[in-house]
């Protein structure tokens with residue numbers, strides 16, 4: 001009786017004291033449920049098309065990142081899929097009914113919309129129909145990586161789209177799971193470093209026109225770590241950035257690390273990295289021909305660029321850095 005009473009007394013107090021933790025757990029659960037449902041969807045479409053689920057996941061994730069970049073141009077169509085196809089492409093340019101779902105008339109007007117789930121309708125709000133409409137024509141080229149690259153080129157007519165989907169596929173194939181969105185702070189949390197919000201500051205080092213990034217000051221040789229799961233897209237010398245690395249993640253974000261004193265030995269273009277993995281060391285390289293160093297205090301210049309389909313857009317990495325730093329501090333305290 002006494003124990004029960006204590007539990008009753010404590011329960012509301014617990015709920016009141018940790019509303020943030022409770023909300024976070026709830027969020028995590030539902031995110032995991034979404035990943036589970038998506039994986040099931042991809043597996044079904046894999047059976048229907050013969051394409052490995054990792055390719056299907058990569059295509060879907062690419063479409064999702066495009067929708068995130070242009071939400072107004074790409075309203076959400078399906079429930080679980082990120083695929084977007086506009087009405088005219090779906091129903092056919094000359095179709096008098098742009099909301100047409102009849103398979104035969106869509107085909108007659110040369111629309112691309114297909115019926116994947118077999119209910120007789122090519123529905124632009126149905127996950128299976130949406131995915132099948134993209135995957136079926138791609139699958140017609142075969143199911144090796146080369147075949148799929150050709151199929152993707154035919155569908156998207158955009159080399160960046162093909163490259164992005166290949167990178168995403170590489171990550172899904174390597175880890176064999178969908179939940180690859182954990183992040184880490186680029187410098188080891190225990191080390192001494194300093195950074196502030198310098199977005200648009202002309203006096204920064206390593207950016208392009210105005211300062212596109214955050215300068216994290218730390219001593220020469222401090223390890224620099226990947227902030228995400230990603231694929232090395234660029235590695236080498238750049239006049240302003242010095243020794244720099246560019247990593248692409250599953251959000252189509254390009255993470256740019258500049259002024260390094262060097263790279264870890266095994267680091268290569270096309271290689272997969274994960275959050276917290278050391279990729280190089282803080283230095284002061286840049287502002288001259290390859291090997292130039294010491295023209296400014298050692299620091300890591302960190303930038304994030306978002307792929308918007310045809311162009312890349314820099315955004316302020318400072319809020320993300322603060323967030324990842326706090327998250328890692330919290331993890332270390334546990």
Ligand SMILES: [Zn+2]
Nearest residue numbers: 205206215301
């Ligand atoms: Zn900088």
